[in-house]
Amino acid sequence: MKKQLYLLILLASLFSACDPAPATFNLETKNFGPNAVITIRSAENGETLKVENITNTNQTFKINIPVKGYATLRTEDGTHKGEYYFYLDKGSYKGILDGKNINSYPLKSVPTKEGEQFIDFYKLKDDMSKNLLDSLDIVELELDQATPSNIMERAKNADRWREKKILLQLNIIKAFAKKYPGSAHTLFLLEQLGNTDSEAKNYLSIFNSLDKEIQESKKGKNLLKEIKQASQMMAGSKMPNIEGENPDGKKFDLSILKKVNLVICWTSYNGKSRKNNQLLVKLYEKYKNKDVEFIGVSFDKKRDWWVNVIKDDHLTWPQYSDLQGAKSPNAKNLSNYNVTYGSSKKVGD
Template sequence: MKKQLYLLILLASLFSACDPVPATFNFETKNFGPNAVMIIQSPENGETLKVENITNANQTFKINIPVKGYAILKTEDGDHKGEYYFYLDKGSFKGVLDGKNINSYPLKSVPNKEGEQFIDFYRLKDNMSKNLLDSLDIVESEFDQATQSNIMEKAKNADRWREKKILFQLDIIKAFAKKYPRSAHTLFLLEQLGRADSEPKNYLSIFNSLDKEIQESKKGKSLLEEIKQANQMMAGSKMPNIEGENPDGKKFDLSILKRVNLVICWTSYSGKSRKNNQVLVKLYEKYKNKDVEFIGVSFDKKRDWWVNVIKDDHLTWPQYSDLQGAKSPNAKNLSNYNVTYFFLVDKNGTVLTNNDLSLDFVDSEISKNLAGR
C-alpha cells in the first residue's frame, strides 16, 4: 500500500514538473474602440502567442510558456497601433493599456529583473524623447492638413522628422547600454532597430560599451560581424573585390571603372530584379556616354539562366558572377546577402554612397556625383 502511495506521489510530481507555469497578465484597458485587440508575439519567429479583444475593463489572461525569452505586446485599434518589447517569463505581469496614450509603456509590474530593465528602458525613452515626439506630432498634423500646393513640402518635412525619431532611438539605446552594460537587451534592441547597415559607427560605439561577456555571446558575435560588414561598404571605403567572371570568361578588373559606377547586385530568377532591369536599361542609355558605367553582379547558380536573362533583358553593361549563389563571397561582401542592391563607386573603387540605394534615387545620385567630381 505504501509503495502504491509513493508511486502516486512520484507520478504527480513528475506531471507537475512537466506542466509549464503560466505567465499571467492583468491589464486595465481603456479608451479603445470596439474592435481593438492586443497581440503577444515572438520577435524571433513572428509566432503569435496570444490574441485578446480589448474590452476597456480589467482583463486577465494566461500564456503557458515552456521557455522564457523576448516578446512583443501589440495593440491594434484601427490605424492606431502600439508596440512594446518585454521579457516573457512565468509569473505575474500587471499594467495599463490606454488607447489615448499609446506612447506610454503599459507594463508596470513584471516578475523578473530582465523585465524591470525594459521598464527602465521605456522610462529613459519617455524622458529623452518627449520634445521630439511633440514636434513629430505637430509636423504629422501639418501633413494631414496639407493642401495641394504645399503637400510635397509637408511630406518631406514629416519624413525628416520620422528619420530623426528613428535615429534618436540609438541615443536611447546608448543611454540604456551605459546604465546596463551587462544586459543582453541592448543587443536585442539594436537588432530590432535594424540600422546596422546605415549606422555602423554608432552601432559599434554602443557595442564597445557593453561588457565583454555580452560582446562574446553568440548574438554579440553575430551583431559585430554585421557591423563590420556594413563598415566596409560605407562611403569612403574601398569596394571589396568582385569575384567571378563575365560571360566571356574574363575576371573583373578595376580598369573598367569610370568616373561614376553603379554596382547592381541581382539574380536572374528575381521578379524584382527583372522589373528593375527595365528601368536600368533606360538609365544606362542616358548615362553610358557620360563617363558612367553600370556593373552587374549576379548571385545566380545556373549559368544558362544568368546568360539568357542578360540577353532577353538587353543588359549591355558588364556582368560578373561566380555562380555560387548565396554562398558567393560577392553576396556577403557587397550586399550582405541582399537582392536587389545598388551602390556607387568611383574610378578607384571607392564607395560613394552609404549602403543600399533605392532605385528611385539611383538617377539623382549618379547626377549628383557626376556634378561634384
C-alpha cells in the same frame, strides 16, 4: 488504503513540482473601445501565447507554461495599436493599459531583473522622445491633409522627421547600453530596429560599448557579422573584390574604376532586374562621361542566359559573373544575398 492515499499525494506533489508556475498578468485597462484586444506573442518565433478582450476593468489572465524569452504585448483598438517589448518568465506582471495614452509603457511591476531593464528602457524612451514624437505626429497629419500643390514638400518634410526618429531610436538604445553594458537586451533592440544596412557605423559604436561577454555571445557574433557585412555595402566603403570574369573571359580589374562606381547585382531571370535595366541604360548614358562607372555583377548560373540578356537589354557597362548563383562570394560580399542591389563605391576608400 493509507498506502494508496500516500501514493496519490506523492504523485500530486511530483506533478506540481514539474509544472512551472504561470506568468500572471494583473492589468488595469481603460479608455478602449468595445472590440479592443490584448495579444501576447513570442518576439523570437512569432507564436501567439495569449489573446484577451479588453474589458476596461481590472483584468487578470495567465500564460500557464511561459518560456523564458523576449515577447511583445500588443493592443489593438480599431486603427489604434500599441506594441511593447518585455521579458517573459513565470511570475506576476502588473500595470496599466490606457487607450488614450498608448505611448506609455504599460508594465509597472515585473518578476525579473531582465524585465526591470525593459521598464528602464521605456523610461529612457519617454524622456528622450516626447518632443520629437509630437513633431512627427504634426508632420504626419500635415501630410494626410496635403494638396496636390504641396504634397511633395510635405512628403520630404515627413521623411526628414522619420530619419530623425531612427537616429533618436539609436540614441535611446545607446543610452540604454551605456547604463546596462552587460545586458543582452541591447542586441535584441538593435535587431528589432532593423536598420543595420543604413546605420552600420552607429550599430558598431553601440556594439563596441557592450561587455565582452555580450559581444562574444552567439547573438553578439551574429550581429557583428551583420554589421560588418552592412559596412562593406555602404556608399563610400572599400569595395570587396569581384569574383568571376566578364563575357570575354577577363577577370575584374581595378583599373576600370572611376571616382564614383555603382555596383549593380542582378540575375537574367529576375523580372525586377530586367525592368531596372531599362532605367539603368538611360542613366548610364547620362553619367558615363562624368567620372561615374556602372559595374554589373550577375548571380546567374547559366552563361547563355546571362550573355543574352546583356545583349538584349543593351547593357554596355562592365559585366562580371562567376556563374555560381547564390553560392557566389559576390552574393555575400556585395549584396548580402539580395537581388537587385546597388551600392556606390569611391576609389581609394
